[in-house]
Amino acid sequence: MTASSPSPRQIWPEDFAARYRARGYWRGETFSDFLRARAAELPDNLAVVDAANRWTYAELLRRAESMAAGFLGLGLRRGDRVVVQLGNRAEFFSVVFGLFRAGLVPVFALPAHRLTEIRHFVAKSGAAAYLAADRGDGFDYRMLARSLILERDTAAPPLRVLILGEAEEFTPLHALPMVPLPEEDASPSDVAFVQISGGSTGLSKLIPRTHDDYIYSFRASAEICALSLRSVYLGALPIAHNFPMSSPGTFGTLYAGGRVVLSPSPSPEAAFPLIEREGVTITGLVPPLALLWLDAAPKTKHDLSSLQVLQVGGAKFTPEVAARVRPVLRCTLQQVFGMAEGLVNYTRLDDAEEVIVNTQGRPISPDDEVLVVDDSGEPVPEGEPGYLLTRGPYTIRAYHDDPGANARSFTADGFYHTGDIVRRRADGYLVVGGRAGDHINRAGEKISAEEIEDHLLAHPQVFDVAVVSIPDEYLGERSCAFVIPRSGAERPRPTALKAWMRARGIAEFKVPDQVVLVERFDTTAAGKTSRKELRARLRAEFLAAQAARAAGTPAEGAAPPPADNRSQNGGTGA
Secondary structure, eight states, rough: TTTTTTOOOOOOOHHHHHHHHTTSSOSOHHHHHHHHHHHOOOTTTTEEOOOOOOOEEHHHHHHHHHHHHHHHHTTTTTTTTTEEEEOOOOOOHHHHHHHTTTOOOOEEEOOOOOOOHHHHHHHHHHHHHHESSSEETEHHHHHHHHHHHHTTTTSSOEEEEESSSTTTSSEEEEGGGOOOOSSSSOOOTEEEEEEEEOSSSSSSEEEEEEHHHHHHHHHHHHTTTTTOOOOOEEOOOOSSHHHHHOOOHHHHHHHHEEEEEEEEEOOEEEEHHHHHHTTTTTTEEEEEEEHHHHHHGGOOOOOOOOOOOOESSSSSOOHHTTHHHHHHOOSSEEEEEEEESSSSEETTTTSSSHHHHHHHOOOTTOOEEEEOOOTSSOBBOOTTOEEEEEEEETSSSSOOOHHHHHHHHHHHTSOEEEEEEEEEESOOEEEEEEESEEEEETTTEEEHHHHHHHHHSSSTTTTEEEEEEEEEETEEEEEEEEEEEOOTTTTOHHHHHHHHHHHHOGGGSSSSSSSEEEOOOOOOTTTTTOOHHHHHHHHHHHHHHHHHHTTTTOOOOOOOGGGGOOOOOOSSSO
């Protein structure tokens, strides 16, 4: 550890912390506590199932403790951060519960992240190790690890690389040196792990979550979702995401003593056979995938009758599509609206269909404080749209080591600016209208327009660029980059710009779905404009031109993009 990479902390004011403990939200429990308890109560019950493994609770505990002994045997010390990049496989749980038991702090990366993001997570968190599988979805993570090592400052502490599978020159995860485990566990108020924010500006912010606050969120979620020993949760989305991890997700299912079944893909082809074989009762999807399932279900030969609840979250689910869930899949829809920073809202399983279809739910906790305000920070009338602010027993009070982001995102009295525009109904349920900032919500992935712009501005043929969100029937929103070519240089082709972006080692879902070449950006009479105003105007002009083309009438504004500018990235970005 260095002075420039402090240990992650998350601290609530003492009067708030005392109230949360007194009301039973924070019970002084750690992740290791609850896994030991389930292994003692339900040793032979299945805990985690994937294509290669069927682990009981006793087996999961044994493997986690073996991992913990191995991590400490490598010389990692309590409080060290470890960037973890594993897909939907049983070893994810033996690794992260092993890290918890050893007092280490996982930093959760998604399988889709590439060198740019992983480099940032390692540097920002001050990570002592990087842990990944050897390969996944055609990508070799060992190549990424080699790049991390090669470019690492020689003055920085060495970065250990642990690989699940064929480790080559790195440390194999299956052959760690063992040392006895200390009896002392983490404190419930310690940071258990670090999540990744879909940063509104630049690269992602880091979100420290404590044992106390996060366990409360998924324990209460499991109660709201009526999980029990008989529940079978399908992890279809990437399980390092907050939604499939805790709403109630895999952790909520394990807390309730149920079974977690992992799918390598959220596609109907992969998921439907697992639903039939394992008797899956609940799962969560983002809206584009829910659409795929609704289209595929009437034609499948697989028996989906065990499915009781389909959760949909990550992005706005339109009422027209939401209304199809019950008649097509013959299960209850549960809308989920939340964020890795904290607040989670659910429609309840016994809500009227009107509520389930038309809202994104109400908060978990009686102590979730919700404000809906205007531009001046004043409360808006009930039912009017405004900016969502919140604080509560599982909503963070600060990002890790990011004073600028903290000043923008948190009020002096601890409310978090979520960046969402919502309406609050008389019954307390929220209806989400969209994002307030320069975010693109692509199939549930929050993408920073500024980050994409920064990459494109580094291209030698690009003079200026503005990235905006465009409504998309399938993805919810797609990204469109308006690019001014550099004068005197050869005009770049949109397809070449996308390929260049991919070569910079960023997650595929950040590559613009669409690139439009333009001659200039209009400015104000004073010769300048804010990026926010520019993006809003480009978006409006583009949509007006699109509508005019559809109607067959000429329109002023953004020129229609050439045919080869339109391209969807592969996958869902989930």
